Each structure stands twice: as structure tokens, then as C-alpha cells.
Amino acid sequence: MTLSTHYDVIVVGLGALGAATLYQLSQRGARVLGIDQFAPPHDQGSSHGDSRITRLAVGEGDEYVPFVQRSHAIWRELEARTGKPLMTTTGGLILAPEGRVAEHHGKPDFVRRTIACAQRFGIAHEVLDAAAIRQRFPQFHLQGDEIGYFEHEAGFVRPEDAIGAQLAVARASGAQTRTGERVRAVEPTGSGGSGDSVRVRTDTASFTADRVVVAAGAWLPGFLGQQARADWQADFSVHRQVMHWFDTGSAAADFAPGRFPIFIWMFGDGQEDYMYGFPSSDPAQPALKVATEQYVATTTPDTIDRTVSPEESAAMYRDRVAGRFPQIGGRALKARACMYTVTPDRRFVIDALDGLPNVLVASACSGHGFKHSAGLGDAIADRVLGRQGTLDLSPFARGRLLEKSPA
Numbered sequence: 001m002t003l004s005t006h007y008d009v010i011v012v013g014l015g016a017l018g019a020a021t022l023y024q025l026s027q028r029g030a031r032v033l034g035i036d037q038f039a040p041p042h043d044q045g046s047s048h049g050d051s052r053i054t055r056l057a058v059g060e061g062d063e064y065v066p067f068v069q070r071s072h073a074i075w076r077e078l079e080a081r082t083g084k085p086l087m088t089t090t091g092g093l094i095l096a097p098e099g100r101v102a103e104h105h106g107k108p109d110f111v112r113r114t115i116a117c118a119q120r121f122g123i124a125h126e127v128l129d130a131a132a133i134r135q136r137f138p139q140f141h142l143q144g145d146e147i148g149y150f151e152h153e154a155g156f157v158r159p160e161d162a163i164g165a166q167l168a169v170a171r172a173s174g175a176q177t178r179t180g181e182r183v184r185a186v187e188p189t190g191s192g193g194s195g196d197s198v199r200v201r202t203d204t205a206s207f208t209a210d211r212v213v214v215a216a217g218a219w220l221p222g223f224l225g226q227q228a229r230a231d232w233q234a235d236f237s238v239h240r241q242v243m244h245w246f247d248t249g250s251a252a253a254d255f256a257p258g259r260f261p262i263f264i265w266m267f268g269d270g271q272e273d274y275m276y277g278f279p280s281s282d283p284a285q286p287a288l289k290v291a292t293e294q295y296v297a298t299t300t301p302d303t304i305d306r307t308v309s310p311e312e313s314a315a316m317y318r319d320r321v322a323g324r325f326p327q328i329g330g331r332a333l334k335a336r337a338c339m340y341t342v343t344p345d346r347r348f349v350i351d352a353l354d355g356l357p358n359v360l361v362a363s364a365c366s367g368h369g370f371k372h373s374a375g376l377g378d379a380i381a382d383r384v385l386g387r388q389g390t391l392d393l394s395p396f397a398r399g400r401l402l403e404k405s406p407a
Helices: 016-027 062-082 110-121 130-136 159-172 217-226 249-255 310-321 370-384 399-403
Strands: 005-012 032-036 052-054 087-089 092-097 125-129 146-151 155-157 176-179 183-188 198-202 206-214 237-247 262-266 274-278 287-291 332-342 349-353 356-363
Touching: 005 016, 005 198, 016 032, 016 159, 016 356, 016 370, 032 159, 052 062, 052 370, 062 087, 062 110, 062 159, 062 370, 092 110, 110 125, 110 146, 110 262, 125 130, 130 146, 159 176, 159 370, 183 217, 183 356, 198 356, 206 370, 217 237, 217 332, 217 356, 237 310, 274 310, 287 310, 310 332, 356 370
Parallel strands: 005 032, 005 206, 032 176, 092 262, 206 356
Antiparallel strands: 052 155, 087 155, 092 146, 125 146, 183 198, 198 206, 237 287, 237 332, 262 274, 274 287, 349 356
16 A cells, blocks of 8 residues: 555545635645546436526525535636536426426425526526417427426536536636545544544545545445445435436427527426426537436446346337427437435535544435536535635534434
8 A cells, every 4th residue: 555645624425516726726725636436427326417507596406506606606717717618507397287396306396496496596597388488499299287487597417528528627727636546445644633633545545635525426335335324325325216218309409509508397296297408519429318317216326227228218208209299200210327325315415424524424415406506516626625605504414314204
């Protein structure tokens, strides 16, 4: 094992949240190390698949809005700095039957919650009935009883490019990274008090730091198990999710950015009675990307089936796409599996590990983390460096789960 090297902060995991945190720490002049068992950006976790929805009015809760607003500013800053397009504004449509209380990410009446959020924060939007949706976006085959929220600044972020840009700028700013290296333990060097440093042991090396941020995504439950934190481990479950890309064929122009928005379409009251989707993000291979979510079957990063069968794509097309986008044929150009790491109340956990106050667990999870990740990294960097930031992480303290009273 090599000799230990000391850092101000070590970031474990360099996916969406870890890359954002590493980048922000590097911009503050911290001596920082990022460690990942793969070579990010990669397709083994939760931050791949060409596109992730971003929207400013967050029906999941007002506490998220400042983070996605900050994230939008950071994406644009990174675009200017790197010359890479990271965020595409397409407009965003959230729709559901008007007379029913459709749920999304654990929140009932999601469309009206989103409208109310937009009103409170002064976010530009329109409320559309079915006739107005049909007129503006004839691609959607509606039942006629829908209500829609349309947000002008919504769109999608390219996750692989966003992670890559943050890591590249972080390295250029002095951050060190070690990839292809798995963390085996995070442990105190002393009694575990706030003045102690923390040791991080990998397969091949050992390092110490004043602070450690664990942003391990779907590997977090396993990591907590290794740390003998069964109480924390129980807070998280991992679920396999599948994304599908269907050939737009002769309708490619109708599903291109500028003609077609990102969307979240709830067509029933069950939490799986919906799908979300994107305009084509690859002009060379135009496709309608669609997905849904499931929270019944659990998995782990080591046991997940990463292969998506043709039958899964056929079922997605038959059950959700065919009757709602009749222009789209059933030819799946590709499909990918990813993982959601989910808490009981579908909210994030960002908190110090009990007994190890210098170890911050950061899980931007439950299927709506990527849009907030850049802003969360900004806030986490301030927190671990002891600086007064403008973004409030207190709503994501773990104590709320112990009270068993999810908001």
C-alpha cells in the first residue's frame, strides 16, 4: 500500500453529485481528491442515457427550486468555459387528466403542485387545456380531459457531457482524481471527533482528509453496510429503471428540439401510470426517448440486469407509446438500464454520518437528482469547507426519516 497523502476533502464517487462537488471544491482552491471505481462519465450507475430532464418549477417541493436555478447558471457557466453544449432549452410540458389527482415522485396532484410552485417563484409558464396542447403540440394524442403545465425554460441536460466537463475543469484547476479504484473503507484516524482527519482506503492506496464526501449513488447502501451502518443502510433502496429510444422515422422533424418539448405525462392515478420523454438529442439518429419508473422490484449494482430485452421495449411501446404517439413506430433503436436510489419519502439525504461528523453522505436520489446536482455540489462545497453559502441543505437532513413523518 502506498504512503498516505492528505487532502482538504476527498470525494468518493464521481457521478452527477460527486463530479459537481469536486468541481466546486476545485474552484474554491481546496486541495481535493476524487475517487471512482470506474472511469466517469460511465454507464454503470444513474447518470447516463444522453439526456436528463431539467425544470425550474419543482412539484416535489419548493426546497428544490433554488438548487435547480443555481444548476442552470452553472451549466451555462461551464458551457462558456468549455465550449461544450450541456443544456438544451426545449420547453417542458407536464400533463395529467384534469379531474384526477395524478401522483409523481410521491407527490399527489403533481400538475397543480407544479403550477403553484411556478407562481410562488415567478417562473414563466402557461396553463393549457387539452385543446391548447393539441394546437401547440399535435404530436400528443390526448383523451381530451387533460390539464397541462408548460414551462418555457425547461429542457434537458446531457449527463455524460456535464459530468465530463466538471471533471475536466476540476482537474485543470488542480483537483486530483483516481479512477478504476474502489474505496474499501472510510474510517476516523482518531476518536472520531470533529477535529480528527478521516482515512480513506482503496484497493491499492490510503489517503487522509479533513473532510470526506460520500456520493456513491446506488453503491451507497452497500458502502453503508460495509461501514456497519445498518440503520442508515435501511434508508435507501435501489431500483432498476429502463430508458427506450424509438425511431421517429418520417416524423423526425416533429420530434426535434424546437418542435417538441420534454414531457412528463401522467395518465392514471397509480405511480407507474405515466411516462416521461425527450425530443431527439442526436440528429444523426433521431429518436423519441421515453421511460417510466418502478419502485417494486429492488436490485443492487452487482446484481442488476443491465441488458434490456426486446420484450421490454415492445411492452413499453405497446402499453405507453403506441396510443399516445401514433406517429412513432415500434422500432427501438436502443435501450438502457440505470438505477434509482430511493428514500422512503423520495427526498434527498445530505447529512453527516453519525459518529463521523467529518464524513458527509450525499445522495441526490429518488429519480429527480440530476437537475439539481450542480447546485447541490455548490452547496456541499461550502458546507464541507465551513463557508456560509446561500443554498439551504437543511431540508435534506436525515432526521426527518427518523421522525417517520415524510412531508
